[in-house]
Amino acid sequence: MELRQLQYFVKVARKQHVTQAAEELHVAQSAVSRQIHQLEEELGVNLFLQKGRNLQLTSVGKLFLARVETILGDLHRAVNEVHEFLDPELGEIRLGFPHSLGIQLIPSVVSQFRKEHPNVKFRFKQGMYNSLIKDVAEGEVDLAFISPSPEKHDQVISEPLLTEELYAILPPNHPLSGCESIKLAELKDESFVLFREGYSLRPIVWNACLKAGFTPSIGFEGEETDTIRGLVAAGMGVSLLPGMALFETSLLQPVKVKVSEPDVTRTIGLIRRSNEELPLVAEVFYKFLLSYFAGSIGKGK
Template sequence: MELRQLQYFVKVAKKQHMTQAAEELRVAQSAVSRQIRHLEEELGVRLFVQKGRNLQLTPAGSLFLSRAEHILTDLERAVGEVREFLDPEAGEIRVGFPHSVSVSILPAFISCFKKEHPNVKFRLKQGTYTSLIRDVTEGEIDLAIISPCPETHELVKGEVMLTEELLAVLPPNHALAGCKSIRLEQLKEEPFVMFGEQYSLRPIVMNACLKAGFVPKIEFEGDETDTIRGLVAAGMGVSLLPELALRYSTHIEPCVVKVDPKVTRTVGIIRRRDEKLPPVTELFGRFLMEFQPSADPGRPMDRLDGA
């Protein structure tokens, strides 16, 4: 069995069409057909059946596809690790992140890291809490910045980078806008602007409100921090947002007030459990753990050693 046969088989399985697969592989269709036929003869089973103009995997083909993909992924990773070993300053770092991190600390991470390692490339993928864990476990990315950082998980290992405070976000003309600090229960009669149910920040806010003795009345939902900030600033309700996500300015600003009792969330990095990272990614992981929030909103992150 040849590596080329596996590559052709996976491509045909994905495209469900011999001609389209051949075009993407930049080889003749006859070459793809021949390699698929040889593979079926070696396995002693049909991998595809014709369905209209497309090809459909047989049950045996579906079983073989999952194994073939793992083989090719492992091989690609092995080749990448060898190349990075030879030149660790020119590797690629595959990292995922949620939106609340992308607008606050991720640009600082990458900018500072690139100053020290200018030839390293980044492949970035934004996602929700659930999708980031899935992407790490399935090998789509090697690291993910995530919140909250999972304390225990069967497939990923998490390390807490920082714990940040959630602050009350109020319309500028709100009666409590001038306060330095408020009790969370003071917002029990207010309409809330909340992240959607697929976002990990929502249960943190919900649980904090329940502990304060009320169920928040959700009037609006948003998918991004800027959306929620804008709706609150426009007087549509109140919200709780992470401190780091409030360190930059937009054209329309709500009022930000501390909350008592304090509501916090952890921000950490996750990787596949019991699996060695590529050297350059391991280097970036250690780099992330050396950062902490700066007191100066204009400089969002500083090195712990003050460098």
């Protein structure tokens, strides 16, 4: 049994698809299929069943996956510990975050950290709320920024970092675009451009509208802040976005207006695996972040 076989098995189990697993592994599909077949022959069991175009773990496959993930996680940590023992400043931090934080927050904190630790490497992974928790719990990343900050979870612990204000964004020619601030209820007859289901900003905006006394009418849905901003700027509707997502990245930009009522904010937290120590270099970064954001909760930093 080879390490490569176990790595391929875990990737296929997570993707439930040989082609997608091969693409992420940057190898040929036939190579992945061959390694899985050899692993099944050596074990004398079927690890997967075909279900349409996807693969589904068998009962014994699920048992084997749990053990293999533990083994690979221990091996990864062992390799990191050796590297960090030789020189913690040459370690790697695996960091997850939602797309909306990748425009300004992540570059800012990473560049600040690297001023003191210039040789530390970062591996980034973007994701939605549930996928970020899963990535941390399964050891895909060491730490992850997340919004909202989960209050309680069996597999991860969370440290709230900051509270951020959300602003109304309007087309440039909107009647309210010249206002310094508006009440959200003033947008009750507008068509809203929202993130699709699964993105944490969607329920924040939705609940804010309900609090303002109306149910938002959804005209368009998107998956990235650039898409939301672009659609609003083109006159396709209105929306709410956090300040960090409103840095200009194109010529076509919406107008940003403060919402005076109700108070619309999101909390950004940092999650790590519970009951497990971080790699040394990730622990240094963790403490740096807590210091960097100290006092930011409730101040809308």
